[in-house]
Amino acid sequence: MNLSPLQQEFVLHFGEMGSRWGINRTVGQIYAVLFLSSAPLNAEAIQTALGVSRSNVSMGLKELQAWNLVRLRHLPDDRRDYFTTPDDLWEIVRTLVAERKKREIDPTLTKLRELQMQRPATAEDRHAHARMTELRELIELMTGWYDDVERLETERLIQLLTLGSKVRGMLDRMPAIPGLSRRETKEDEGGV
Amino acid sequence: MNLSPLQQEFVLHFGEMGSRWGINRTVGQIYAVLFLSSAPLNAEAIQTALGVSRSNVSMGLKELQAWNLVRLRHLPDDRRDYFTTPDDLWEIVRTLVAERKKREIDPTLTKLRELQMQRPATAEDRHAHARMTELRELIELMTGWYDDVERLETERLIQLLTLGSKVRGMLDRMPAIPGLSRRETKEDEGGV
DNA sequence: CCTGGATTTCAGAAATTTCTGAAACTAGGT
């Protein structure tokens, strides 16, 4: 398979962005090709489209599968593996967010909870401990919200996003929530 | 400066997470040390705390400054540069989100808009074009929402997040928004 | 229980990123 100039440029861009997204160039390119393709593709088609080695494609597909970002399909009378991305972009976004949370947030939350078992001894440790508490609470607030929103069906989610600027007006009409001010009580400490 | 076991473990964790967050280990560790410290730190203190070279610290700080994640401070009668992270964690989150959007989303949005100037010729290109449109519209919807939320003062933002599960009930009481169904009209195409 | 197309694994090669020490630079004090 070979790519049209339009596809080509999109794929190249995804490759370059790959590194910023925490995946490597080839994985980004493989994803881009699958994303644009109207039909499922097998490894060989991807290989020729991108001009990389067969094993590289295999590893890339494996990684994309680990991210739940591609679907394995089979065509009748063909035992090769074919891959697609979901037609529904919202499903892709949900997967992306869920997987990033799993990899980038959850381990830190676990670690913070674990570290908070220790009682701080010195003044400096008390400050560090307080700082970790603040961070943990903030992450918990955000992931709690995410858990709620994630369960919304897509129609509702779009509705919520479209609401956008109206959010402010709505909040104005709600009572302030007591006991949730911006900062907790704050201790001052000295020393370099 | 040397770190307590509590600080040490937090710093090491941040270092390891660094790679998943798109920054490198040392940068993650530098940030962690500054985040926990009750007082501003100079480069030498960071160097001894982490046991890395002076130039590495310098580069790390430079990168953190490029991300707007640290503040440069000066103490009286001392011409060394001291650094801190903001006391307010919400400010940190806002910066983080804004910078990641700038680096990870905006370039793609620009590229998509640019690619859409081209008129698709083949059937396959028409499909690719449609797919890009879908993606662009989705990103625009999400960044539009972000732009609104970003302007909320922190109290309101917390209110919004705390609302969480109540969101669903609220949305139920709102009229559905016409013309914004889940998927656009969808063309079917064949061929491998 | 072979055969042959297809996929996966793996060890080393290639490329990229990170880290370092030395040199260059900067600016306040005298």
Place this chain on the structure above:
DNA sequence: ACCTAGTTTCAGAAATTTCTGAAATCCAGG
């Protein structure tokens, strides 16, 4: 104008990540 304490830059070294080709594995017929 020249120290001097401090910071930044930079070229090469070290470490890490990515990529490849060859070999190993898998598995659906025959």
